[in-house]
Amino acid sequence: MSKKILVVDDEPDIVQVVSFRLRNAGYDVVTALSGRKGLDLVESERPDLILLDLRLPDIEGYDICEKLKNDEKYKSIPVVLLTASIISGSVKKLESSGADDCILKPFDYEDLLEIVGKLIKKAK
């Protein structure tokens, strides 16, 4: 059974290209354009990995990550943060959020797939 990945980003274009790449690599993909929707999908879809944008209109990526990592039910799900600017958040904040990895936009899809693959393998 193929692994399920949740992509949360408020930029529809980014969601579209990332989803395409992930589906092409054989993953199941669910998408959310807001933090709240993303949290709902974590509950209903039980993804194997989450790709989370840092800047979301309703809830910040850090906070979502922190929330998930402090929840016994979801803390085992690997979270990869997507950020367009490392300056907008300190490295410390990034570390304290408990995210498993972080990818800076624009990224090479090979790198993205490698990180995603490694984390899913580890989570098994």
Add this chain to the structure above:
Amino acid sequence: MKIKLTMGGKLVLILSIVLLMLVSAGVIGKIAIDRVSESGREVLKESEEIEAIQKMGLVIQRLIMPPNDYLVHGRKREYGYFEGLLQKNKKHLAACKKRVSAPRETQLLHEVGGSLEEINKLALKIFSLEDPIGNEEGAKLMEDMDAIADMSISKIDDVLAEARKEKMEYVAESKKVEIKSERVILVVISVMLAGILTWGFSFVRSITRPVGELIALTEKVAEGDLTARMHDLSNDEIGTLARSFNRMARRLYETTVSIEDLKKEMAARKKAEIEAQEAVAIKTQFISMVSHELRTPLTAIKESINIVFEGVGSDSIEQSKNFLGIAKRSVDRLARLIDDVLNFHKLELGKVDFNIEENDINKAVREIKEMMQPVAIEKGLKFIIDLDENIPKIKFDKDKIIQVMSNLVNNSIKFTEDGSVTVTTAVEGDNTVRVSVKDTGCGISEENIPKLFQKFEQFGDGNGRKTGGTGLGLSISREIIMKHKGKIWAESTWGEGATFHFVLPIREKRG
């Protein structure tokens, strides 16, 4: 000329005057008492003499009794009695003479002495009579002797009466002197009391009045009025105190002023520092924003072109078109970003020309409706306009105001998931026209409202509004409205939508 004295000086002066008055009262009293005692002594002496003389009268009366008895009874021994009395009389007279000094009394005693001699002669004649009882010569001699004795006694009585009268006069005189000296002392004491009271009162006043004033001024200083000064400066200790007070108040004022200056300077430095920090923060934010806003479309462009280029699973023309569409949108977005940054920079530098002329604001709103309604409908929102048809024509740059309205409407559509966006126009007050853009979206938290119009401000922190743009839209709008001498602001309650208003002056105020 008013002699200025210190308080100690005044006290010394008052005490000296009191002392002087007491001494003079004492002297006057002493003189009066001396006078009284002098006359008293005289009176006393006189009355002693009178008593002695009075005794003389009695002795003379007794002296003539033995010769008389001899004529009655014829006893020889009467002579012996007489002789004894006479000796006694002479002795008494001699004693009197020693004590009496007044001429009148001396004269009297001399006369009494003469009388005694005559009585003696007559008595000797009587006692020489052989047959005294019923003797006619004896009776005659006796009559003579009686007359002499009577005369002496009456003389003594006269002198005594006169002496008594004088004594009475002396007593009356001394009484008068007593009363007079009493009066003098009373007057002196009254004057002294009055003087002390007057001086004392004015002295106490001269202390309490300036002290009261000083207390009032001290209260003023305590309440923060450091300009309070004592103006009525005397030469005494109170004056010195007042001068010290003035100096203290002045120093306090100077110190406070310099502290205030220091505080102001510190506040100014602090402000400058904060401003500098803010400038750095804005710059950091700007770089962060630009990097984010560049990277996001770049990611989309890169990946979509890669997908098409690599032909990964994009066997259909439709799919290729879709990804190229993403690339195109993202390129447009990049271009818009560059435009916004340049636009705002130019606005800030005042390098943008405004074409301000008479225009119809309602017409501009209708144009906005034409532009934006399709976008709203696409998102499932209603686009409503509510126009006041009585709005006069006002002067504004139509393109720029449309840019502002489009920015506001765009934001509203972006942050509203369902409901409507309403644009309203109205005349506000006497000389402004108001345009409001109201939405039914998520709203803005209270703390973020003041930040809305700041440069590069975007809220991606879970408080609802993330412009998704450059963070410059509202800043550009604000600059444009300011150039029109108008005002722009926002009202919102978190979760209940937001309303953005701007007003433009009906009569444009130049300068």
